[in-house]
Amino acid sequence: MKADPAVQRRLLDLAEADADLNRVNHRRRTxxxxxxxxxxxxxxxxxxxxxxxxxxxxxxxxxxxxxxxxxxxxxxxxxxxxxxxxxxxxxxxxxxxxxxxxxxxxxxxxxxxxxxxxxxxxxxxxxxxxxxxxxxxxxxxxxxxxxxxxxxxxxxxxxxxxxRRRAERDLIVKSLPEGLAALYERVRQQRGIGAGPLQGSRCGACRIELDRTALAELRDAAADDVVRCEECGAILVRETGR
Missing domain, CATH: 1.10.287.1490 (Helix Hairpins)
Incomplete structure (x- = not known):
């Protein structure tokens, strides 16, 4: 799957909105x-x-x-x-x-x-x-x-x-290509976190350091390729997309 790097960056906004909603639910329960x-x-x-x-x-x-x-x-x-x-x-x-x-x-x-x-x-x-x-x-x-x-x-x-946060989330989802939004939702449902930034050699979703082979594959991937963390499966938003 391909998506413009700027569009991929919106996944981080979506992930942040979901994290906020999870915190609200946790706060409600506790x-x-x-x-x-x-x-x-x-x-x-x-x-x-x-x-x-x-x-x-x-x-x-x-x-x-x-x-x-x-x-x-x-x-x-x-x-x-x-x-x-x-x-x-x-x-x-x-x-x-x-x-x-x-x-x-x-x-x-x-x-x-x-x-x-x-x-x-x-x-x-x-x-x-x-x-x-x-x-x-x-x-x-x-x-x-x-x-x-x-x-x-x-x-x-x-x-x-x-x-308020759910309304903001809905706007983000509407701005995403349908296929990319569907992939994010599927990953989030399965893994808990749909997307995270690639921070150096670390996945921002699971906080795990990626091995050299995985990093090399990420470097070789085109800027508009939608890539995922081999450890947690979350969509990785790369620095090259910024």
Whole structure:
């Protein structure tokens, strides 16, 4: 295949555009925000799990608090009933029994009130823990949203750079002979790099020094011959083409 040396030099512009696009894709895959998002998501989940545990503990204590309050109210209701019975013409034996029961109820009420006080203190501490856990969840979610926002901004910037560079690439491809462009694309798909400059005795695509035989063949080739690196297969753009 033959192509004007000036046209061949455009392959280096095309290779540079492809290298830039590869860097954009690499940057997109390796944004530091992606790792930060993973960490932030795990943090949010951990804080939410802690909140569930705190809410469960508070719910248990709240139910126990209500149970004790109901039981104390039942004891008080029983006490009121017994006192009403004592003043409503009860016999001496009934009064004695009622007095004994009132003593028992008083002791029971005292025990329940002590238990209630303890549960109320635990419930208050648990409620504080729930509040702190909710605040921790909110803070973690805000952190996640902030990192996602930075990721989206970085991706938008990369998208703009990619669109601009791809448009420039398309113009370069359109300026090339169809056969030369097709060869470049085929080599790029197979080898990763479609073209590179011959830098002294080194291929600019694979960075490998060419042997004397290959260099002699390159020197003997016409200026408009499209030559390739024997090591990597990339199209070699020679100094003689400049």
């Amino acid at each position: 944004l530091p925000e992606l790792e930060e998002i993973g960490q932030a998501e795990r943090e949010v989940q951990a804080r939410r799990d802690e909140l569930v545990v705190a809410q469960t503990a508070f719910g248990d204590l709240d139910r126990e608090n209500k149970r004790l309050e109901n039981e104390i109210e039942q004891v008080r209701a029983r006490e009121r009933r017994d006192r009403e019975m004592m003043t409503s013409g009860a016999s001496a034996k009934q009064v004695e029994d009622l007095e004994h029961e009132l003593q028992t109820l008083a002791r029971r009420q005292g025990i329940l009130e002590e238990e209630l006080l303890e549960v109320m203190e635990q419930r208050e501490a648990s409620e504080t823990n729930v509040t702190k856990s909710q605040e921790a969840v909110t803070a973690a979610e805000e952190r996640l949203a902030e990192v996602r926002s930075r990721r989206d901004a970085a991706l938008a910037e990369l998208e703009t750079a990619e669109s």
